[in-house]
Amino acid sequence: MxxxxxxxxxxxxxxxxxxxxxxxxxxxxxxxxxxxxxxxxxxxxxxxxxxxxxxxxxxxxxxxxxxxxxxxxxxxxxxxxxxxxxxxxxxxxxxxxxxxxxxxxxxxxxxxxxxxxxxxxxxxxxxxxxxxxxxxxxxxxxxxxxxxxxxxxxxxxxxxxxxxKTIPEKELDLIRSAIQRNQLTGNHRYSRQIEDEHGIRIVNRGQGRPRKTER
Structure with a gap:
């Protein structure tokens, strides 16, 4: 998009x-x-x-x-x-x-x-x-x-x-969130599959800024 x-x-x-x-x-x-x-x-x-x-x-x-x-x-x-x-x-x-x-x-x-x-x-x-x-x-x-x-x-x-057909609200939220945050459109099983195939870690974050960590 x-x-x-x-x-x-x-x-x-x-x-x-x-x-x-x-x-x-x-x-x-x-x-x-x-x-x-x-x-x-x-x-x-x-x-x-x-x-x-x-x-x-x-x-x-x-x-x-x-x-x-x-x-x-x-x-x-x-x-x-x-x-x-x-x-x-x-x-x-x-x-x-x-x-x-x-x-x-x-x-x-x-x-x-x-x-x-x-x-x-x-x-x-x-x-x-x-x-x-x-x-x-x-x-x-x-x-x-x-x-x-x-x-x-x-x-x-x-x-x-x-x-x-009526689109489930959960489906709409997932797709919108994935597009806006450049994240996967898929379930946890698919995320693990991508991680295994490419040797990377994938985290789908929720809304808002990431929490600051203590230094």
Whole structure:
């Protein structure tokens, strides 16, 4: 997730959205990534990216996309300065437990913002592809989505039904917290798995500043 500097508007017209979207398409191919879901809001973006076996590909991809958008808008507006609020925030997702939930979460952003009443009314998200079957070169269909049915129509209907169901508050809190704090979106079992695979210790902290320690 990446926001505009000081939460300023990044996309002011159709051309701004379209330019950013086209750059995602080009860059995901350049860096060998897959994009399972996306939502471009007026002042921030949400992307679910699979970098394959090259984790650093996400940073390279986002750096190029963000830089292109900044140069594009600064040239058009004849200005200089930062477009984005620093580095993007990220969260590793436990795909088995939360990939579909995270896709749903970002595709419902326009509803939570009061911009539309139904997800299919918003043009700049992956819902049109995943829920309606519209062709979208930007979207790669993940294995959990493909497992929702044996045909395209079955998968679209099952996913549409899933998106419109009431989301548990615990799930919302977990995803929001993970994004804001750059923490894992997953349970304790998944955290231990990541720790074992990479030899690191993962601590998902709660809200507030860390407690000061005695010197």
């Amino acid at each position: 990446q926001r505009g500097h000081n939460r300023q508007t990044v996309f002011t017209c159709h051309e701004d959205f379209a330019y950013y979207r086209q750059n995602i398409i080009e860059c995901k191919e350049t860096f060998g990534c897959k994009v399972y879901a996306y939502c471009l809001m007026t002042n921030h973006v949400h992307l679910i990216i699979d970098p394959g076996n090259t984790p650093e590909a996400i940073s390279l991809m986002m750096k190029r996309i963000s830089g292109r958008q900044a140069r594009y808008l600064n040239t058009r507006e004849k200005r200089s300065g930062s477009l984005w609020e620093g580095r993007f925030k990220s969260s590793i997702i436990s795909d088995h437990d939360y990939l579909l939930a995270c896709c749903r979460y970002i595709e419902l952003n326009p509803l939570r913002a009061g911009m539309v009443e139904k997800p299919d009314e918003y043009k700049w998200s992956s819902y049109g592809c995943r829920g309606l079957g519209k062709a979208d070169q930007l979207v790669d269909l993940d294995r959990y989505y493909l497992a929702l049915g044996e045909t395209n129509v079955e998968r679209q209907n099952a996913y549409a039904d899933y998106v419109t």
